[in-house]
Each structure stands twice: as C-alpha cells, then as structure tokens.
Amino acid sequence: MRQMDNFRNSSLLNRIAEGVALFLLILIMAPLAGAKSKVDFDPNLDFSKFKTFAYIGGSQMLEFRPLNPDRIKNDVHAQVAKALIARGLTEVNPDQQPDLVVRYSANSQSKIVTGGLGAWDQLGGFEAYYWAYTFDLMQAESSLDGMLVIDLIDLKRKDLAWRLYIVDKIVDEDSIWGKVLGEIPKGFESYPPSKKQIEEKKKERAEHPPKPPTAQ
Numbered sequence: 001m002r003q004m005d006n007f008r009n010s011s012l013l014n015r016i017a018e019g020v021a022l023f024l025l026i027l028i029m030a031p032l033a034g035a036k037s038k039v040d041f042d043p044n045l046d047f048s049k050f051k052t053f054a055y056i057g058g059s060q061m062l063e064f065r066p067l068n069p070d071r072i073k074n075d076v077h078a079q080v081a082k083a084l085i086a087r088g089l090t091e092v093n094p095d096q097q098p099d100l101v102v103r104y105s106a107n108s109q110s111k112i113v114t115g116g117l118g119a120w121d122q123l124g125g126f127e128a129y130y131w132a133y134t135f136d137l138m139q140a141e142s143s144l145d146g147m148l149v150i151d152l153i154d155l156k157r158k159d160l161a162w163r164l165y166i167v168d169k170i171v172d173e174d175s176i177w178g179k180v181l182g183e184i185p186k187g188f189e190s191y192p193p194s195k196k197q198i199e200e201k202k203k204e205r206a207e208h209p210p211k212p213p214t215a216q
Contacts (some may be wrong), residue, residue: 035166035167035168035179035180035183036138036165036166036167036168037164037165037167037183037186037187038134038137038138038164038165039162039163039164039165039187039190039191040131040133040134040135040162040163040201041161041163041193041197041201042130042159042160042161042162043193043198043199043201043202043205045154045161047161047162047191047192047193048192049099050089050099050100050152050154050161051088051089051090051099052089052090052092052098052099052100053081053084053089053090053091053092053098053099053101053102053152054091054092054093054094054096054098054100054101054102055080055081055091055102055103056094056101056102056103057073057077057103057104058072058073058076058103058104058105058106059104059105059106060072060105060106060107061105061106061107062106062107062108071177072104072106072148072177072181073104075181075184076104076148076150076181076184077102079181079184079185079188080102080150080184080188082185083184083185083188083191084100084102084188084191087188087191087192097155098155099154099155099156100152100154100155100161101151101152101153101155102150102151102152102153103150103151103153104148104149104150104151105147105149105151106146106148106149106177107146107147108145108146108147108170126151126159126160126163127213128210128211128212128213128214129210129211129212130205130208130210131160131163132210132211133204133205133208133211134163134165136211138165138167145167145168145169145170146167146168146169146170146176146177146180147165147166147167148166148167148177148180148181148184149163149164149165149166150163150164150166150184150187151163152191162191162192162193164184164187166180166183166184166187167180168183
C-alpha cells in the first residue's frame with residue numbers, strides 16, 4: 001500500500017514539475033517572440049507618382065511610464081526618412097506641398113478595443129471604410145500590447161495611401177519601443193507595393209467591403 005502511495009505521489013510530482021517547466025519555457029520564450037506587423041494600402045494608387053514627403057510628427061497615447069518624449073518622434077522620423085529616400089523620394093518641409101505626409105500614432109493598449117489613432121484636424125484617423133479591415137485585425141489581443149502605426153497620406157487627396165502597423169507584447173516598457181521601432185525598416189520593404197501585393201489587396205478589399213465610420 002505504501003509503495004502504491006509513493007508511486008502516486010511521485011507521478012503527481014512529475015506532472016507538477018512538467019507543468020512548471022512548460023510555464024517557465026513560455027516565460028523565457030515570450031520576450032523573444034518577434035513583433036507582429038501588417039501593411040495596408042490603397043491598391044488603386046500609382047505609387048510611382050509620389051516624389052516628395054514631409055514628416056509632421058504624431059501622437060502618443062501611452063499608459064505606461066513614458067520614454068523620453070522625443071525618442072519615438074525622432075526615431076520614427078529618422079527611419080522612415082531613410083527608407084523613403086532609399087526608394088527615390090525627397091524629403092521637404094510640410095509647407096512645401098509634399099506629395100506624401102508622414103505621421104505616426106504610438107499607444108499602449110490596456111483594453112480589448114483601442115481608443116483610436118488620435119485626433120487630427122483636417123486629416124482623419126482613417127479607421128473606417130476599406131481601412132477598417134486591417135485596423136480591426138491589429139487591435140489589442142491582451143492587456144499588454146504596444147502598437148505603432150505609421151501613415152503615408154496623399155496630401156492632394158487628403159486620404160490615406162499606405163499604412164504600417166507594428167504590434168508587440170510589452171514585457172518591459174523601457175525596452176518595448178526599441179523593439180517596435182527596430183521593425184520599421186522591415187515594414188518599409190513592402191513600399192512601394194509590388195504588382196502581386198496590389199492584386200492580393202484588390203482581392204482582399206473585394207472580399208471585405210468598406211466599413212462605415214462609427215457614429216460619435
């Protein structure tokens with residue numbers, strides 16, 4: 001009888017040890033997981049017509065202890081400018097009538113549904129119509145998400161042309177934004193979109209009709 005009890009106790013301890021080991025493995029691997037990124041764009045645009053761009057900064061809605069307030073602003077500017085200049089565009093001042101206006105939104109999400117991408121005077125948040133499908137896909141899946149959104153806006157049409165989402169789990173608020181910002185060059189590998197990407201986006205938009213804006 002004692003041998004049977006010892007066997008049962010040993011089996012129980014083994015199961016507990018296996019469970020603890022799995023839990024620790026998940027904790028170790030979680031910070032190593034890469035950021036989730038997604039690109040959205042208007043497939044009906046001729047991106048070759050965009051020759052100039054201007055950076056206008058962005059908005060930060062961070063619920064955790066903030067970084068140096070200029071870090072995200074400056075890093076986004078530097079990396080986006082480098083990517084677009086490498087693709088033949090020229091940076092100009094915002095008052096020089098650029099073809100594209102570049103802005104960003106950075107937020108940490110503590111709810112299932114994000115509060116939006118900030119308030120913009122003449123240029124909206126572009127969270128509805130055809131842009132809503134990808135926007136909804138990139139919503140927070142937990143209470144520990146940090147999200148960076150970079151917009152390229154066609155100034156003549158006052159409409160969104162291209163958008164990059166980068167989302168990552170917040171393990172340490174001091175290191176998360178370094179990881180997120182480091183994903184910008186990779187995201188811009190899809191700018192301008194290829195013919196294959198354009199066809200895929202047209203198909204996606206045909207399958208997911210535009211969503212009207214939410215009534216305020």
